[in-house]
Amino acid sequence: MSDWQSWDERDAAAWIAVPQESSDKYSRGVLGVVTGSDRYPGAAVLGVEGASRTGVGMIRYLGADRPAEQVMRRRPEVVTAPGRVQGWLIGSGMDAASRPADDAHRLRSALRDGTPLVIDAGALDLVGRASAPVVVTPHFRELATMLAAGADDDSDAVTADDIAADPAAWAVRAAESLGVTVLLKGHTTYVVAPGGPRYAVTAGPAWLATAGSGDVLGGVLGALVATHAREIDEDGHAALAALAATAAWIHGRAGERASDGGPIVALDIVGELPGVVRELVRAAG
Numbered sequence: 001m002s003d004w005q006s007w008d009e010r011d012a013a014a015w016i017a018v019p020q021e022s023s024d025k026y027s028r029g030v031l032g033v034v035t036g037s038d039r040y041p042g043a044a045v046l047g048v049e050g051a052s053r054t055g056v057g058m059i060r061y062l063g064a065d066r067p068a069e070q071v072m073r074r075r076p077e078v079v080t081a082p083g084r085v086q087g088w089l090i091g092s093g094m095d096a097a098s099r100p101a102d103d104a105h106r107l108r109s110a111l112r113d114g115t116p117l118v119i120d121a122g123a124l125d126l127v128g129r130a131s132a133p134v135v136v137t138p139h140f141r142e143l144a145t146m147l148a149a150g151a152d153d154d155s156d157a158v159t160a161d162d163i164a165a166d167p168a169a170w171a172v173r174a175a176e177s178l179g180v181t182v183l184l185k186g187h188t189t190y191v192v193a194p195g196g197p198r199y200a201v202t203a204g205p206a207w208l209a210t211a212g213s214g215d216v217l218g219g220v221l222g223a224l225v226a227t228h229a230r231e232i233d234e235d236g237h238a239a240l241a242a243l244a245a246t247a248a249w250i251h252g253r254a255g256e257r258a259s260d261g262g263p264i265v266a267l268d269i270v271g272e273l274p275g276v277v278r279e280l281v282r283a284a285g
């Protein structure tokens with residue numbers, strides 16, 4: 001574990017983009033979102049909520065109609081018109097095995113946009129199609145599926161149990177073989193850039209293991225990516241890895257505050273995000 005750097009509040013505090021007097025919503029950063037489906041509309045709501053409460057200039061939600069309705073009901077600030085964005089969040093609440101043609105088209109547009117992407121859940125199979133740097137956010141089963149897709153035959157395929165037994169090593173292998181930054185979720189979240197830094201983040205309680213918690217994390221990371229376009233442009237995966245570790249830290253700390261030793265639901269994490277970001281801004285000042 002000696003080559004893993006633990007990521008703490010001081011590290012995270014350096015990766016919050018604080019609006020300036022000269023800022024407007026576009027200069028702060030716009031996040032494009034293609035998430036959710038008829039089956040999982042809630043994941044779209046949770047990701048958009050996570051991004052909104054982490055702080056971003058604007059969100060363009062460009063997913064399917066049913067999740068769009070739910071997103072707009074909860075967050076009228078969101079825009080559904082296409083346009084320029086500085087980062088994408090795609091895949092949460094989608095299912096690669098039953099992808100409607102409209103979703104395939106929406107995902108293709110995001111992947112070809114030339115803008116950094118956070119790829120989650122039901123878009124992880126498309127990781128090789130991106131035209132810009134990517135950070136993926138799998139859990140153990142999702143990472144096993146991704147690696148199995150690249151295995152030469154079934155005997156090479158890794159299982160979720162293999163990954164659970166040594167998540168740090170599998171996160172590194174995935175980053176090297178896929179050429180993307182990997183954020184592997186779990187009690188400790190491992191973040192690895194291909195050939196670059198390795199961060200271990202243990203910030204939250206096990207109460208975070210609740211449905212939709214990872215969808216919120218995707219939104220937090222989406223907001224951080226969209227508000228750090230310059231840093232990603234200059235430092236590529238090194239910046240993406242720092243942003244991913246920061247997202248995991250913020251998510252864990254929000255879970256800690258929300259839980260206070262008791263059970264939580266995903267929206268409780270969202271409710272604590274502004275307070276956690278405020279703490280980080282103060283820590284940086």
Ligand SMILES: NC(=O)C1=CN([C@@H]2O[C@H](COP(=O)(O)OP(=O)(O)OC[C@H]3O[C@@H](n4cnc5c(N)ncnc54)[C@H](O)[C@@H]3O)[C@@H](O)[C@H]2O)[C@@H](O)CC1
Nearest residue numbers: 040041042043091092093094095121122141142211212215
């Ligand atoms: N409110 C929402 O809309 C939510 C949507 N979600 C979305 O749901 C999709 C699937 O995510 P998962 O993390 O479930 O994918 P997994 O790869 O963990 O699981 C795939 C399927 O395996 C089954 N499964 C696996 N382990 C099981 C167990 N121990 N007991 C019972 N069934 C088990 C479930 O039927 C599940 O649908 C993703 O697109 C994700 O974003 C989830 O994040 C949960 C919340």
Ligand SMILES: Nc1ncnc2c1ncn2[C@@H]1O[C@H](COP(=O)(O)OP(=O)(O)O)[C@@H](O)[C@H]1O
Nearest residue numbers: 139185186187205206208209211212213214215
């Ligand atoms: N035992 C645990 N301790 C701390 N955090 C956990 C634990 N299990 C899961 N988490 C965190 O909760 C989130 C779960 O994400 P995910 O599995 O994608 O859930 P969902 O698909 O339901 O949104 C991740 O951020 C993960 O790091």
